[in-house]
Amino acid sequence: MLGRRNASIQHPPTLDAEMESTLQQIVDLKLVESGEKERLKEVLLERLVECGWKDEMKALCREFARKKGRDNVTVDELVNFITPKGRAYVPDLVKAEMLQRIRTFLSSTAT
Template sequence: MGDRELIIRETINQKLEETGEKEKLKRLLRMRLDECGWREKVRAYCKQVIRERGIETVSVDDLVAEVTPKGRALVPDTVKKELLHKIRQFLTEQANV
């Protein structure tokens, strides 16, 4: 990621924070993940990893490293698209202010 892209991301994140939109998006994401059973799927995967590796040998950091990619992959495309649409809509509205 180049410096320009990093600055753009930071600016967008700052605008999302300042306006409270970031919190709204987080609530929407949590709601959508609950609706599709994502939490239960991730919880089941955590239990599977712990069973396979043994509770005595797996650390929290190991578990997070193992589960994070799977958790991201389990987010439905429809949820990703909805959030992306909401972010684009927000940016368009901000540009018109």
């Protein structure tokens, strides 16, 4: 009996990978066409500088280059090293602010 009751619960539909990719492309296109993407990039850079993220990434890059030897580091190695750290070090408050700005933009264009 309990199983039947749970079976009737309707869950929201989930997006498959192709639908999600298409949705991301549509959102990106709206952001680019409106100029909002550039404004968001400017705000993001300001926030990252304010919280010290940019300086921290520079320091990590310098340390990586120092350890490997400045002449032995390729751009690809540096990018592969710093990219996951850069994403992980973005403060949650900055991520939340950017997400809210995107949501607000999408809400304003949906009407």
